[in-house]
Amino acid sequence: MTNTNLSNIGLDKKSSDEIANHLNDLLSNYQIFYVNLRGFHWNIKGKNFFELHLKFEELYNDALLKVDEIAERVLTLSKTPIHTFEKYIENSEIKAIENVVDGDKAVDNILASLTILLKKERATLKIAAEAEDEGTVSLMSDYIVQQEKLVWMLSAYKQ
Template sequence: MEKASLIGLDLRQSQILSEELNILLANYQLFYMNLRGFHWNIKGEKFFELHAKFEELYNDVQLKIDEIAERILTLGFVPEHTFSDYQKKSEIKEAKNVIEGTEAVSLILQAFKILLVEERKILKIASEAEDEGTNSLMSDYIKQKEKQVWMFSAYLQKK
């Protein structure tokens, strides 16, 4: 296995996975920053409910950021680590001065969609590469996020 990494995966496939994981990392970093802003700046009737929910979300995203970066390192590559690189690679864009709950939740749902599309892309590549570590990580993220989409969508529904 001349072209295999230390964990026994094809080096070329690992490189492709690392590139996609860096895109996911960039998206999560922008999402994290947006969530912090939503948490700090939310106002209005649902302040207490949303303030706590946004904190729960950004704490979860912070853990995922670390897991993704460590997975890139495990594959033998370097995770992106500058905000300018994140801005270039991220489909999620910064949300500035969002204070209204339904706007913040709508932006969260848009971010979830972007993240789910990228996670499914990585899941497919990981499956083809027989990379169970990345596959498992993406499966867990997708399952959790699909439930969050349902919950946040329900929050936006009118009575």
């Protein structure tokens, strides 16, 4: 007899729904973060143009991969990922920023965005661990390690 409280990957359905909600919130924030990074890449000016232009491209490519991974994890949990800009804007704590040409302002925005993402990833990791959702735990752990290092590097850049 099948347990109707378990998802198709063997996790508690109620916990999976909660994790998927957290992931959708994270997805919304990543989409706005991605768009901001693209704008920084396109519009940056000044003496650090070459260095920052390349770094911002690296960061938006990474954010784009994470967007896809998060959406696919939501689907793995048998839920639907948020997929409209209207919902991204409505749900995101990270706010869209435009016309940033100053490198320091862009880096400050990235650091502030990473603070938000790390907070959300840690919260998602916690509920996923409690639900024994190793797939989400692993994803969040990888993101956190990578972003903590990025915060350190960008903070060192600013000094």
